[in-house]
Amino acid sequence: MTSTEEIIDFCIRNSSLSWEANQLIQAQRKFYHIVDHLEPTVNGSGYNRPRLVRLTYHYVSSSESREIFLQAFFGYTQLSIGGGVDSDQDVNFNNETVEGNLRKKVNDFADYLVRHLFMPLRASGTRTPQPPSPDSPHSAVQNAQRGAEEVVRTPTRLSTLRDTCLTRDHHRCVISRRYDTREWIKRYRKDGRNAKDDDGKILDPNELSGIQVAHILPHALTKADSGTPLTPSKQAMLAILNMLDHGAPPLTIPRNALSLTHDLHGWFGCFEIYFTKVDQHQHTYRVESFYPIPPFPVTRTLDGTNKIEHPSPRLLALHRAIAHILHLSGAGDYIEKLLGDMEELVIRADGSTALGPLVTLGLDGWLGGTVGV
Numbered sequence: 001m002t003s004t005e006e007i008i009d010f011c012i013r014n015s016s017l018s019w020e021a022n023q024l025i026q027a028q029r030k031f032y033h034i035v036d037h038l039e040p041t042v043n044g045s046g047y048n049r050p051r052l053v054r055l056t057y058h059y060v061s062s063s064e065s066r067e068i069f070l071q072a073f074f075g076y077t078q079l080s081i082g083g084g085v086d087s088d089q090d091v092n093f094n095n096e097t098v099e100g101n102l103r104k105k106v107n108d109f110a111d112y113l114v115r116h117l118f119m120p121l122r123a124s125g126t127r128t129p130q131p132p133s134p135d136s137p138h139s140a141v142q143n144a145q146r147g148a149e150e151v152v153r154t155p156t157r158l159s160t161l162r163d164t165c166l167t168r169d170h171h172r173c174v175i176s177r178r179y180d181t182r183e184w185i186k187r188y189r190k191d192g193r194n195a196k197d198d199d200g201k202i203l204d205p206n207e208l209s210g211i212q213v214a215h216i217l218p219h220a221l222t223k224a225d226s227g228t229p230l231t232p233s234k235q236a237m238l239a240i241l242n243m244l245d246h247g248a249p250p251l252t253i254p255r256n257a258l259s260l261t262h263d264l265h266g267w268f269g270c271f272e273i274y275f276t277k278v279d280q281h282q283h284t285y286r287v288e289s290f291y292p293i294p295p296f297p298v299t300r301t302l303d304g305t306n307k308i309e310h311p312s313p314r315l316l317a318l319h320r321a322i323a324h325i326l327h328l329s330g331a332g333d334y335i336e337k338l339l340g341d342m343e344e345l346v347i348r349a350d351g352s353t354a355l356g357p358l359v360t361l362g363l364d365g366w367l368g369g370t371v372g373v
Contacts, residue, residue, distance in 0.1 A: 005236075008112045011075035012239050015068040024063065027070040027081040030091065031057065037093055038103050049110035050103075052329035056113060056244070059321035061314075064246040072243060077105045114331055116236040121322060122271065122335050124218040161253050162213050168308040169259040170198040171211070174300055175273075175287050176261055178209035214258050214265040216315040217241070221251050245318050255312040258302075271323035271332065275316045283310050290327050 019027070035057075038050040053073075060066050074081055079091070093099045171180040184203055187195035195203050221234060230238070241248060249255060260268060267273045267289070275285040278299065289296040304310035326332035 004108045005112055005116070008072065008076045008109060009116075009236050009239065011072040012068070012243055015071035015075070015243075017064055017067055019067050019071075023081060024067055024070070027074060028066070030079070030081060031070055031073060034091055034102060035106065038099075038106055047330045047334035049107040049329075052110045052113065052325060052331050053106055055325045055329050059244070059325060061245040061248075061317065061321075065244060068243045068246060073109060076109055077102065110331075113240065114335070116233065117240045118322065118326055118331055119335050119338070120233065120237055121218060122269075122326070122332070123339060124269075161257065164308060165213050165254045165257050165259050166211065168254060168305055168310075169303050172197075172259065173209065173211055173261045173264060174258050174302055175264050175298065176209070176295070177207075178211070178261055179203060179207050180211040180259075181208045182210070184208050209261045211259050212262055212265045214260045214268055215251075216256050216258065216311065216319050217251055241318070244321065245314060248314055248318060249312050251315070255309050256315055258311055268319075270336075271319070271326050274320040274323040276320060277313060277317065283313075285316065290323075 035050045035054040171183045197203050273289045278284040284301045287298050
């Protein structure tokens with residue numbers, strides 16, 4: 001039997017940009033008629049599925065993306081886009097059976113987005129692998145047990161990524177502006193108290209912190225550019241991302257990475273902080289949080305060089321959209337609870353633990369370690 005996920009995935013992958021402008025308007029009007037009716041009229045806590053579907057559509061980036069989204073939505077719900085919504089029997093909410101069927105379809109559509117996009121993104125968001133120091137005992141032990149190809153591929157690739165991003169970002173966290181401790185040690189060994197930062201200023205030891213590379217979107221998806229086959233789960237995520245931002249730039253390095261302190265990497269990976277583009281100022285962003293914590297909001301201009309590209313504005317915009325969808329729909333708290341259950345290995349006696357999504361995350365490589373490097 002064909003699963004709900006297979007049907008929705010098929011609808012997304014087989015959407016074609018062929019609608020006239022009036023068709024898009026009709027489809028959009030009918031879509032809002034459906035989700036606005038199904039979404040509770042008062043604010044409530046918890047995961048609101050119709051609201052998540054509505055917000056996801058709201059944050060798609062272009063008319064092409066909106067068309068793909070609506071084609072997938074109406075393809076899955078098997079609703080026509082023609083006619084007036086007031087006269088359509090397939091959205092007649094005076095009929096309890098019709099309303100119940102539509103609610104189930106919309107909820108299934110929301111759960112598909114959570115299971116194949118939002119949950120994997122959140123699960124892997126803080127798990128960007130960091131390279132061990134090449135002269136550390138850990139590196140020696142690892143290298144002794146790997147084949148030659150593996151030794152070159154993984155640690156070297158991670159070290160190259162870190163060096164490239166830190167060089168571009170002047171060895172500073174792009175938000176806190178704290179300087180990388182490891183780089184300071186190198187410079188202090190050479191120049192002592194005269195050690196200077198990348199801009200020629202004397203380094204202040206009070207401004208140091210360990211700096212990590214944080215991918216804007218999961219590092220596991222960079223396989224899409226390496227020729228390595230993707231799992232069905234990652235293929236589904238890329239299809240949904242393309243629906244949200246049709247023709248989004250490839251997840252190349254360093255366009256898909258930022259230099260952040262450990263704490264800020266965690267906040268960014270959890271979609272609790274986000275970058276909002278400042279109009280008419282190139283590569284300048286207002287970094288904001290959903291919580292009243294310092295130093296947010298703060299405005300930062302991201303660095304770049306002639307040889308190393310700036311972080312992708314489109315990927316940062318996509319990260320921002322996902323952050324708002326998770327926060328405003330309640331899906332973020334729902335996912336946090338599921339991941340908390342996973343970490344604590346809690347299986348509730350009342351059956352309230354959602355085992356299916358947790359098992360899928362583990363099998364598809366979204367939980368733990370350096371999958372996809």
